[in-house]
Amino acid sequence: MIQISFILNGKKVKLETDENRRLIDILREDFSLTGTKEGCSIGECGACTIIMNKLAVNSCLVLAGQLIDSEILTIEGVSENGKLNVLQENFLKYGAVQCGYCTPGMIMSIYALLLKNNNPADEEIKEAIAGNLCRCTGYKQIIDAARATADTDMITDLSQ
Amino acid sequence: MSTKFIKSKFWVEDIKEEMMAEVPISVVEPWQKDKELKYVGKPESRKDAYDKVSGTAEYTFDKSFSQIAVAKTLRSPYPNAVIKKIDVSEAIKNKNVLGILTPDNCKDNDWYSGTSKLLDKKVRYNGDEIACIVAETEQDAEEALRLIKIEYEILPHVTDLEKAKLDTAAKINDHELKPREYNRGNLEEGLKEADIIVEDKFSTSVAVHNPLEPHCSVVKWDGEKLLVFDSTQGIWAVRDTVASQLGIPASNVRVIKKYMGGGFGGKLECGKYTVMAALLSKKIGRPVKIVLDRKEMNQAVGNRPSSVQELKIGAKKDGSITAISHNAYGTAGAFPGSAGCSWPARSLYKCPNMKLVDTTYYINAGKDRPFRAPGHVQGTFAFESIIDEAAEKLGMDPIEFRVKNFTAVDPDWNGPYTSKLLREAYIAGADKIRWKENRKKAGFGGGIVKTGYGMASQIWWGGGAPPSYAILKLNWDGSAELVSGTQDIGTGTYTILAQIVAEVLEIPTRKINVVLGDTGVCPFGAMSGGSMTAPSVGPAARDAAEKMLSKLKSAAAAILELSEDKLEYSEGVFSSKDDRSKTADFSKLFGHFREGVLVTQGAREANPEGYAINTFGAQFAKVDVNTLTGKVCVKHVVAAHDIGRVLNRKTLNNQFHGGIMMGLGFALLEERVIDNYTGKLLTTNLLDYKLPTIIETPEIDVIIVSEEDNKVNNIGAKGIGEPAMIPTAGAIANAVYNAIGVRIKDLPITPDKVLNALASKNN
Numbered sequence: 001m002i003q004i005s006f007i008l009n010g011k012k013v014k015l016e017t018d019e020n021r022r023l024i025d026i027l028r029e030d031f032s033l034t035g036t037k038e039g040c041s042i043g044e045c046g047a048c049t050i051i052m053n054k055l056a057v058n059s060c061l062v063l064a065g066q067l068i069d070s071e072i073l074t075i076e077g078v079s080e081n082g083k084l085n086v087l088q089e090n091f092l093k094y095g096a097v098q099c100g101y102c103t104p105g106m107i108m109s110i111y112a113l114l115l116k117n118n119n120p121a122d123e124e125i126k127e128a129i130a131g132n133l134c135r136c137t138g139y140k141q142i143i144d145a146a147r148a149t150a151d152t153d154m155i156t157d158l159s160q
Numbered sequence: 161m162s163t164k165f166i167k168s169k170f171w172v173e174d175i176k177e178e179m180m181a182e183v184p185i186s187v188v189e190p191w192q193k194d195k196e197l198k199y200v201g202k203p204e205s206r207k208d209a210y211d212k213v214s215g216t217a218e219y220t221f222d223k224s225f226s227q228i229a230v231a232k233t234l235r236s237p238y239p240n241a242v243i244k245k246i247d248v249s250e251a252i253k254n255k256n257v258l259g260i261l262t263p264d265n266c267k268d269n270d271w272y273s274g275t276s277k278l279l280d281k282k283v284r285y286n287g288d289e290i291a292c293i294v295a296e297t298e299q300d301a302e303e304a305l306r307l308i309k310i311e312y313e314i315l316p317h318v319t320d321l322e323k324a325k326l327d328t329a330a331k332i333n334d335h336e337l338k339p340r341e342y343n344r345g346n347l348e349e350g351l352k353e354a355d356i357i358v359e360d361k362f363s364t365s366v367a368v369h370n371p372l373e374p375h376c377s378v379v380k381w382d383g384e385k386l387l388v389f390d391s392t393q394g395i396w397a398v399r400d401t402v403a404s405q406l407g408i409p410a411s412n413v414r415v416i417k418k419y420m421g422g423g424f425g426g427k428l429e430c431g432k433y434t435v436m437a438a439l440l441s442k443k444i445g446r447p448v449k450i451v452l453d454r455k456e457m458n459q460a461v462g463n464r465p466s467s468v469q470e471l472k473i474g475a476k477k478d479g480s481i482t483a484i485s486h487n488a489y490g491t492a493g494a495f496p497g498s499a500g501c502s503w504p505a506r507s508l509y510k511c512p513n514m515k516l517v518d519t520t521y522y523i524n525a526g527k528d529r530p531f532r533a534p535g536h537v538q539g540t541f542a543f544e545s546i547i548d549e550a551a552e553k554l555g556m557d558p559i560e561f562r563v564k565n566f567t568a569v570d571p572d573w574n575g576p577y578t579s580k581l582l583r584e585a586y587i588a589g590a591d592k593i594r595w596k597e598n599r600k601k602a603g604f605g606g607g608i609v610k611t612g613y614g615m616a617s618q619i620w621w622g623g624g625a626p627p628s629y630a631i632l633k634l635n636w637d638g639s640a641e642l643v644s645g646t647q648d649i650g651t652g653t654y655t656i657l658a659q660i661v662a663e664v665l666e667i668p669t670r671k672i673n674v675v676l677g678d679t680g681v682c683p684f685g686a687m688s689g690g691s692m693t694a695p696s697v698g699p700a701a702r703d704a705a706e707k708m709l710s711k712l713k714s715a716a717a718a719i720l721e722l723s724e725d726k727l728e729y730s731e732g733v734f735s736s737k738d739d740r741s742k743t744a745d746f747s748k749l750f751g752h753f754r755e756g757v758l759v760t761q762g763a764r765e766a767n768p769e770g771y772a773i774n775t776f777g778a779q780f781a782k783v784d785v786n787t788l789t790g791k792v793c794v795k796h797v798v799a800a801h802d803i804g805r806v807l808n809r810k811t812l813n814n815q816f817h818g819g820i821m822m823g824l825g826f827a828l829l830e831e832r833v834i835d836n837y838t839g840k841l842l843t844t845n846l847l848d849y850k851l852p853t854i855i856e857t858p859e860i861d862v863i864i865v866s867e868e869d870n871k872v873n874n875i876g877a878k879g880i881g882e883p884a885m886i887p888t889a890g891a892i893a894n895a896v897y898n899a900i901g902v903r904i905k906d907l908p909i910t911p912d913k914v915l916n917a918l919a920s921k922n923n
């Protein structure tokens with residue numbers, strides 16, 4: 001067991017847990033943040049993508065010990081009081097969602113990109129979601145939603 | 161009586177279904193072509209999109225209860241064995257282990273058409289279920305599984321299709337798989353008449369559905385009643401299987417599916433895991449969750465069978481096809497299934513003489529399940545490849561050759577189609593990709609990267625059929641709820657049903673709530689597969705809405721003391737045609753009712769007699785082939801289809817893009833690999849089993865050449881799930897040939913095959 005504290009969606013949280021627990025399980029089981037999905041458990045599908053210290057990472061590959069003093073942002077943390085952010089709105093508008101299981105991970109990957117680069121080229125958007133698999137929609141509408149968001153330049157860093 | 165029973169006949173995959181269905185006696189007229197629709201056809205955003213982009217959508221995978229326990233399955237490490245002894249004494253020592261099912265303590269229930277048991281002492285593939293343990297946590301369950309000691313008698317196995325064909329192959333299943341044969345005219349005569357004959361052999365790999373949400377169930381008993389949350393495309397199939405497996409009344413089982421992360425056919429039937437979870441849950445008196453991991457997903461819950469296809473086509477100089485021979489075989493795993501794939505050869509073109517044989521062989525591998533366009537994806541690839549070969553031999557353009565052999569009637573029984581705009585699809589697609597200008601002779605281009613163009617056609621059913629029902633509840637405030645026992649597996653069913661009701665009642669879609677996927681509250685609705693959902697359930701929703709409108713009209717007439725023909729309706733208000741001041745809106749009407757909600761039930765009408773109902777289309781691909789690396793890069797896909805009326809352009813685009821990407825994966829990447837020596841599955845994860853990513857995504861254009869098909873049903877729409885995917889692989893394969901001048905006949909077209917083909921061409 002270890003004691004850890006980290007920032008989760010803008011709030012400081014404390015937790016005592018086994019060192020070898022995965023971040024995805026901590027999020028889903030201890031904090032009921034089930035928006036983060038699991039598709040493969042070994043870092044290949046990107047459904048579990050969250051933002052850790054401003055970088056998109058697969059939460060199925062992060063262990064509890066690595067969380068100490070980190071900043072974690074999940075899909076639940078990117079909208080405020082139930083109001084969607086521009087990227088989420090654009091996913092809706094451009095029809096970038098089908099079954100939706102890959103969607104939170106896609107949004108977090110693009111969100112992380114936009115945090116560090118608010119005017120990415122299409123190639124950079126593609127690279128950002130190259131590790132996110134979608135079995136339903138094809139990817140075109142996802143790029144459209146990301147492009148439109150980058151063009152509006154309105155994403156704010158909620159984790160600050 | 162406003163309904164009657166009929167014998168409903170329709171095709172699901174290549175099986176002709178016949179079942180009794182209750183259909184409305186008076187049939188709602190389809191919307192006319194020139195009628196301007198306000199909601200149907202509009203690119204409305206998905207009703208469920210908020211939940212999905214915000215992360216609040218609750219999938220079966222997310223479902224939990226207090227006191228929930230976790231179950232895990234022990235699967236056979238061997239491809240063929242008999243279990244002599246199971247010793248669970250060590251496994252159950254841990255106090256966190258709550259219960260265990262083995263063939264020794266499990267009901268002797270039949271599975272796979274009686275050729276296996278729920279838990280069988282005979283295991284027939286690497287991944288076959290042996291035992292299931294429920295424990296406090298997943299980790300406890302997994303550790304306990306490792307402590308089960310089993311004595312196996314290991315038997316010889318066969319996982320190689322060519323070996324499975326031999327008489328000497330080890331016997332896998334007692335149930336005999338008979339070849340299916342179809343004959344028309346006289347093949348030999350047809351070949352004699354031909355001026356040219358082309359002959360070739362093609363093959364395709366086993367592909368696996370791999371939806372992103374794993375197969376999973378959460379079960380909870382409430383006394384004798386069982387609640388099942390399941391990631392399923394067929395709530396009724398799950399309910400009925402669970403009830404009969406457990407020997408309890410179907411009314412005691414309630415199956416709920418709210419959101420699910422894709423299915424593609426793999427989730428049409430009830431899995432063993434659901435039944436095992438229910439048995440364990442009963443045993444321990446706690447809710448149980450069972451989730452398959454990616455390895456299990458690739459082993460045990462279905463796949464598209466492999467195929468080897470020997471094709472022969474004879475044609476006259478003028479291009480008319482005189483004979484088709486298709487001899488196909490493949491494997492559907494260790495249990496009764498079908499690898500048949502000759503349907504495109506049978507139905508795409510006019511041809512008086514043919515012989516088609518489909519044979520399925522057992523191997524020691526997981527059983528097949530329907531996978532987006534069963535038989536048609538692999539069949540179309542091979543058949544449309546040889547069609548191109550014949551066109552080339554005749555010196556004809558591939559499209560010209562196809563148009564020459566166009567059939568205006570179903571070649572099987574000469575019945576007319578409700579609609580067939582295949583030629584229009586050829587024209588629109590060719591135009592978009594600039595076929596005439598761009599396509600050169602095969603292998604013509606110079607340089608390291610060679611560009612090629614190819615196309616392929618598509619036929620599928622997809623007209624839908626009864627039985628499907630919908631209940632509509634209209635509330636005093638003008639909001640409504642539509643309830644139907646179908647499911648939205650990501651395709652957009654929630655949204656299109658709301659649009660249909662909105663169209664009839666002229667109320668905005670945001671006021672319409674759609675409830676699906678709950679056997680406890682919904683009337684029966686179609687399974688979500690086979691491109692059946694929209695054309696089966698959509699008309700039932702419209703029927704319910706039209707009945708509601710009639711009901712309201714008769715109420716308005718009574719309240720306003722006017723005859724019904726003197727009334728007009730617009731956006732929630734009835735008014736007198738003669739005296740505009742006489743009106744009744746919903747609140748006025750409901751002010752006179754005792755109840756605050758009115759209810760109607762609609763049903764899917766019968767299909768028209770004497771017609772063949774199909775979807776058609778053509779896809780065109782532009783590819784770049786790097787002759788140094790062997791890599792194929794798809795640059796552009798144009799899809800042009802006849803699918804009746806577009807219900808929602810946004811969800812339609814998703815379906816087409818997704819289908820094309822899945823077709824691209826099948827053409828270039830996806831392949832289940834089993835090590836023939838050990839019989840073990842090698843592609844157990846998403847790195848080894850490659851799905852297409854954004855990197856492989858080409859430019860995609862989707863053209864719908866149909867406005868509506870008003871003979872098919874009251875919404876004029878046909879399904880699009882399968883049509884979207886069927887021709888993609890064939891179009892890509894033909895484009896690769898056009899680029900490099902040598903044909904790759906075995907899917908997926910991986911770089912090694914391209915390089916080998918180029919080397920053999922140069923020698």
Ligand code: FES
Binds near residue numbers: 049
């Ligand atoms: S679940 Fe983490 S990458 Fe797939």
Ligand code: FES
Binds near residue numbers: 098099101102103
């Ligand atoms: S929408 Fe289903 S996996 Fe992406």
